[in-house]
């Protein structure tokens with residue numbers, strides 16, 4: 001089996017995550033419409049279906065193949081199995097001019113997150129800052145989508161979510177923390193904003209799932225088994241993750257060798273922001289909470305919008321951030337390296353490219369699409385596979 005390039009760092013753009021064989025390129029608007037119709041058939045409102053489709057399509061367009069249409073089957077199964085409530089209901093628990101705690105009632109995470117960031121932005125427009133903590137939510141996809149919402153309004157957007165246990169603390173082997181993304185972005189005067197959008201573990205589950213679909217091995221040092229030995233087979237890791245027998249290493253890796261305690265510390269901060277501010281589930285509780293004879297997969301999130309113009313004119317800020325980005329990209333390259341990137345750049349390039357060529361889907365995602373299409377009788381769609 002081939003070893004996966006887990007961070008695409010040897011590639012010039014993000015269009016190489018999937019193996020080239022068996023790939024079909026789907027027209028963006030066709031796939032968007034299909035995803036919307038899937039959720040409408042599952043009893044979501046048109047507006048909510050549009051939001052989820054937009055998050056998934058944005059993910060695929062930006063080259064984040066792990067969180068786009070690849071996730072459709074998971075959501076489909078969770079709704080049909082009654083784990084997610086398709087009718088999103090959001091309650092405000094407490095509110096002040098600049099803060100709010102909201103309850104998502106275990107409905108659709110993307111819709112809850114979209115509305116939470118909208119509320120944070122509304123507060124930041126009026127008072128300069130808006131922070132919203134969310135309890136009883138579910139998987140919301142790419143955290144960067146919600147930071148981008150703030151960036152589009154001339155704001156800095158910071159987003160966190162906790163997730164099911166997969167990452168042990170430094171010197172531990174028991175999965176306690178989720179892959180806990182910490183996303184932060186700011187507008188620039190470049191063609192694209194600064195947006196660091198990633199997990200606080202070396203690898204997140206979506207990539208392992210994708211590598212399993214593609215029959216790829218992981219490099220050493222990324223995942224350990226419950227005895228602390230390296231685990232590389234993506235299929236076995238997927239199974240072991242379900243039983244909490246596989247441990248994904250935090251950024252920096254195992255122990256203190258490459259300062260893994262830094263990734264562990266940032267992941268803990270994500271856990272605090274995503275749970276402690278709203279009495280939500282934390283750590284192992286994200287594995288599922290039993291209520292009324294059902295297991296609910298709950299998570300919490302945190303959204304912060306900071307209105308730049310309350311600090312400095314937006315144009316000046318964009319010039320400042322753009323200067324930082326350009327200086328970094330122009331700095332001296334390491335031997336053999338052709339190019340330096342800034343965060344958000346590869347995703348911008350993937351988006352420009354995929355808007356033209358379409359969204360690549362491998363064989364196993366094609367099979368997911370065919371199964372859902374058949375079961376929901378969405379016969380009006382004609383795919384080439």
Ligand SMILES: NC(=O)c1ccc[n+]([C@@H]2O[C@H](COP(=O)([O-])OP(=O)(O)OC[C@H]3O[C@@H](n4cnc5c(N)ncnc54)[C@H](O)[C@@H]3O)[C@@H](O)[C@H]2O)c1
Pocket residue numbers: 007009064066067139140141142143144161162163179180181183195196197198199200201202203204205206207340341342343344345346347
């Ligand atoms: N909802 C959840 O529970 C959950 C959990 C984990 C991750 N995620 C999402 O998964 C997605 C992927 O996460 P990931 O950890 O696989 O990300 P990743 O390891 O692919 O890193 C992506 C980030 O690194 C930047 N980057 C990549 N190469 C770079 C380079 N050479 N120079 C500068 N910057 C560079 C990108 O611009 C991007 O911001 C994210 O959108 C994240 O929000 C969601």
